[in-house]
Amino acid sequence: MTAPLHDTTAEAAPTAPADPAETGATKVEGRSLKQIAWNRLKQDKVALAGGAFVLFLTLVAVFAPLIVGLLGHPPNQFNQDKLDPLTNLPQGAWGGVSSDFLFGVEPNKGRDVFSRIVYGARISLLVAFLAAVVAVALGTLFGIIAGYFGGWIDALISRTMDVLLSFPQLLFIISLVSVLPDDLLGLTGSGVRIAVLVLVIGFFGWPYVGRIVRGQTLSLREREYVEAARSLGGGRRHILFRELLPNLVAPILVYATLMIPTNILTEAALSFLGAGVRPPTASWGGMLRDALETYEHDPMFMVFPGATIFVTVLAFNLFGDGLRDALDPKGTR
Amino acid sequence: MSENAEDKELSIPAQADGAEPGATEGAASSVTGGETAGATLTKDAAPGEILLKVTGLQKHFPIRKGLLQRQTGAVRAVDGIDFEVRAGETLGVVGESGCGKSTMGRLITRLLEPTAGKVEFEGKDITHLGVGGMRPLRRDVQMIFQDPYSSLNPRHTIGTIVGAPFRLQKVTPEGGIKKEVQRLLSVVGLNPEHYNRYPHEFSGGQRQRIGIARALALNPKLVVADEPVSALDVSIQAQVVNLLDDLQQELGLTYVIIAHDLSVVRHVSDRIAVMYLGKIVELADREALYKAPMHPYTKALMSAVPIPDPKRRSAKSERILLRGDVPSPISPPSGCRFHTRCWKATEICRTTEPPLLELKPGQRVACHHPENFEDQAPQDTVLLSAAKDAGELVPDAVLAESAETSEALAAEVAEQTEVAEMSEQAEAAEVGAEAERVEKSDSGDK
Ligand SMILES: Nc1ncnc2c1ncn2[C@@H]1O[C@H](COP(=O)(O)OP(=O)(O)OP(=O)(O)O)[C@@H](O)[C@H]1O
Ligand code: SF4
Numbered sequence: 001m002t003a004p005l006h007d008t009t010a011e012a013a014p015t016a017p018a019d020p021a022e023t024g025a026t027k028v029e030g031r032s033l034k035q036i037a038w039n040r041l042k043q044d045k046v047a048l049a050g051g052a053f054v055l056f057l058t059l060v061a062v063f064a065p066l067i068v069g070l071l072g073h074p075p076n077q078f079n080q081d082k083l084d085p086l087t088n089l090p091q092g093a094w095g096g097v098s099s100d101f102l103f104g105v106e107p108n109k110g111r112d113v114f115s116r117i118v119y120g121a122r123i124s125l126l127v128a129f130l131a132a133v134v135a136v137a138l139g140t141l142f143g144i145i146a147g148y149f150g151g152w153i154d155a156l157i158s159r160t161m162d163v164l165l166s167f168p169q170l171l172f173i174i175s176l177v178s179v180l181p182d183d184l185l186g187l188t189g190s191g192v193r194i195a196v197l198v199l200v201i202g203f204f205g206w207p208y209v210g211r212i213v214r215g216q217t218l219s220l221r222e223r224e225y226v227e228a229a230r231s232l233g234g235g236r237r238h239i240l241f242r243e244l245l246p247n248l249v250a251p252i253l254v255y256a257t258l259m260i261p262t263n264i265l266t267e268a269a270l271s272f273l274g275a276g277v278r279p280p281t282a283s284w285g286g287m288l289r290d291a292l293e294t295y296e297h298d299p300m301f302m303v304f305p306g307a308t309i310f311v312t313v314l315a316f317n318l319f320g321d322g323l324r325d326a327l328d329p330k331g332t333r
Numbered sequence: 334m335s336e337n338a339e340d341k342e343l344s345i346p347a348q349a350d351g352a353e354p355g356a357t358e359g360a361a362s363s364v365t366g367g368e369t370a371g372a373t374l375t376k377d378a379a380p381g382e383i384l385l386k387v388t389g390l391q392k393h394f395p396i397r398k399g400l401l402q403r404q405t406g407a408v409r410a411v412d413g414i415d416f417e418v419r420a421g422e423t424l425g426v427v428g429e430s431g432c433g434k435s436t437m438g439r440l441i442t443r444l445l446e447p448t449a450g451k452v453e454f455e456g457k458d459i460t461h462l463g464v465g466g467m468r469p470l471r472r473d474v475q476m477i478f479q480d481p482y483s484s485l486n487p488r489h490t491i492g493t494i495v496g497a498p499f500r501l502q503k504v505t506p507e508g509g510i511k512k513e514v515q516r517l518l519s520v521v522g523l524n525p526e527h528y529n530r531y532p533h534e535f536s537g538g539q540r541q542r543i544g545i546a547r548a549l550a551l552n553p554k555l556v557v558a559d560e561p562v563s564a565l566d567v568s569i570q571a572q573v574v575n576l577l578d579d580l581q582q583e584l585g586l587t588y589v590i591i592a593h594d595l596s597v598v599r600h601v602s603d604r605i606a607v608m609y610l611g612k613i614v615e616l617a618d619r620e621a622l623y624k625a626p627m628h629p630y631t632k633a634l635m636s637a638v639p640i641p642d643p644k645r646r647s648a649k650s651e652r653i654l655l656r657g658d659v660p661s662p663i664s665p666p667s668g669c670r671f672h673t674r675c676w677k678a679t680e681i682c683r684t685t686e687p688p689l690l691e692l693k694p695g696q697r698v699a700c701h702h703p704e705n706f707e708d709q710a711p712q713d714t715v716l717l718s719a720a721k722d723a724g725e726l727v728p729d730a731v732l733a734e735s736a737e738t739s740e741a742l743a744a745e746v747a748e749q750t751e752v753a754e755m756s757e758q759a760e761a762a763e764v765g766a767e768a769e770r771v772e773k774s775d776s777g778d779k
């Protein structure tokens with residue numbers, strides 16, 4: 001540039017700190033998008049209630065032995081004395097609810113329903129959470145690769161996702177579980193089943209995450225900061241994991257939270273159909289199935305696990321929706 | 334032409350003659366070089382030496398259709414351009430939206446791979462270098478982006494963003510990255526304490542300064558700025574342009590500044606390249622371009638620049654309106670690409686592509702019937718009918734002036750004046766007066 005062609009005094013000298021009109025926007029000290037989202041989430045009471053329940057349930061699952069020790073009976077203990085000897089139905093009203101047996105007892109076997117629901121929470125949450133982790137890991141990896149590289153890589157991954165999404169996964173899992181041996185890779189008993197459930201549910205879940213991540217990546221890769229990183233010599237790995245991934249965390253987090261309740265339902269359905277964890281390990285779906293035999297005479301045994309599943313799924317969904325609203329990228333622009 | 338009135342306003346008269354109209358780029362930029370005395374001039378390329386050279390550069394984006402992704406055509410975004418950038422100078426690149434300016438910028442910074450042609454940086458052929466081969470060169474060539482809202486990663490702090498060049502290039506500046514980043518922030522006029530803030534806490538102008546700090550971090554030789562201020566408020570544009578200008582003098586930078594009209598580049602460029610549909614149609618020293626634009630398209634672009642001087646308000650009537658939209662770069666017009674909108678177009682313009690020739694020292698033009706210069710194809714004396722239509726949107730004074738250098742247009746104008754017997758006298762007088770006035774202001778500028 002030829003030097004004399006502007007008059008510095010007429011316009012604000014660029015070396016002076018930014019003009020006052022511009023500093024107005026920066027009064028709040030270093031608020032990250034995370035903090036903004038948290039502040040917004042705090043306003044959303046419904047989502048907070050959902051989140052509180054999720055937290056509560058997680059604690060229950062973690063401390064299940066402690067809670068059952070204090071408030072219940074071992075989950076596999078047969079309390080025949082609590083059953084009517086003639087009908088094998090629980091004694092007393094409401095399926096045998098008492099201060100001793102908070103949720104009553106199971107017909108026929110006399111096991112403590114409360115203890116079994118508490119222990120069932122372990123299975124449900126563990127399977128649902130780990131399956132979501134598997135789905136998110138696979139979905140993020142393939143989605144980001146498909147979206148960023150495009151071309152035949154994208155075509156291949158997208159078609160694979162289409163195929164998986166149209167796959168009758170429940171039927172597949174049921175048949176898979178029935179042919180798998182009980183001992184696998186050093187795991188035994190319910191360990192095998194849990195691992196299989198996690199892997200299979202996660203595997204059929206990743207295309208949902210993959211589609212979302214791919215779509216987001218498609219729009220993000222056109223952002224100029226990606227070009228900027230390339231113009232500084234940033235390699236593919238830097239761009240994918242340092243530039244793009246941090247911008248994908250919000251949608252992934254929201255989707256994962258909304259995926260967990262779906263996984264809980266899938267796990268319950270599989271247990272209900274006999275393809276879940278093996279009895280006598282307690283699971284919510286398995287309890288529903290047991291309740292099916294006697295629901296006409298003892299509906300309470302169906303109500304407790306049913307209501308637990310319902311409330312849990314609702315809580316996760318409410319929390320997930322609130323999280324989505326709080327992280328809404330449009331709101332932060 | 335008369336636009337120089339505005340230049341005068343902003344310049345300091347004693348120095349304004351730094352670049353003579355006919356002076357070569359070398360001379361002009363060595364003046365700039367001399368003024369950087371005492372500044373941190375760390376670069377080895379002597380001012381005036383060729384830093385970047387581009388020959389026959391092309392970029393065609395394939396258009397694929399159908400299941401098999403078969404190529405059905407191509408967007409000829411950049412279609413064979415030649416130019417060079419000399420150390421220490423500022424090359425302005427202007428043209429309408431979609432004419433391939435950004436693509437050109439991305440080609441010379443090698444963010445895109447050219448379809449054909451050659452890019453040389455400091456004599457080294459970088460046309461087909463891969464990511465790894467380009468990495469060391471990335472220090473020397475940097476880019477400033479158009480959109481301050483998309484050029485900074487919203488999940489990174491300012492410190493991370495401005496420090497990224499050091500991390501990616503594995504360079505540790507003296508005193509550590511943090512200290513250097515803070516120094517850079519203050520160089521571009523930001524508070525170094527804002528190191529830990531996120532981009533969304535800054536205004537557009539501040540963000541653009543952050544982008545500039547990032548581009549300068551590695552002490553580059555060439556900075557390509559793609560419409561650096563077009564997304565900013567008009568009141569802030571001047572500040573950012575001046576910042577770029579100051580930094581150039583302090584650091585001995587070379588700029589390629591892209592803009593969609595002349596208002597931004599007119600003050601800061603040493604030379605200006607005018608692009609139309611993937612081609613350079615005129616490349617000239619700034620002074621020469623303003624005094625006597627030779628390509629009709631340049632003339633049209635210049636007439637579109639608002640003239641701030643109230644005394645020159647009458648110039649408004651000299652605005653040249655272009656007919657229709659820019660044709661598609663997928664199937665550009667034959668011959669001269671401007672012939673569908675040019676008021677001087679003749680048969681040769683439709684059939685033969687005019688080469689970019691240095692008609693005057695320091696002024697290259699691709700036109701058969703240039704303005705302010707002798708007709709390159711005087712034998713062609715029939716205007717295309719499209720040209721007659723286009724001429725209806727062009728002020729009479731401009732037409733008359735153009736006619737002086739185009740036989741075809743002269744014939745046309747003469748014919749028209751004959752037909753319009755009634756106003757013949759008056760019109761002739763007006764044209765005469767206009768021409769006289771233009772001549773006067775021309776000589777007045779010297
Ligand atoms: N990646 C791409 N794939 C296909 N076509 C592209 C691509 N990038 C640009 N183009 C096309 O190339 C042409 C030139 O685009 P370019 O962005 O270089 O124009 P420009 O002069 O910078 O315009 P603007 O002033 O709007 O920024 C346009 O027609 C555009 O649609
Ligand atoms: S006169 Fe002919 S060559 Fe010149 S710009 Fe017009 S159409 Fe193109």
Ligand SMILES: [Mg+2]
Pocket residue numbers: 434435436559560
């Ligand atoms: Mg552009």
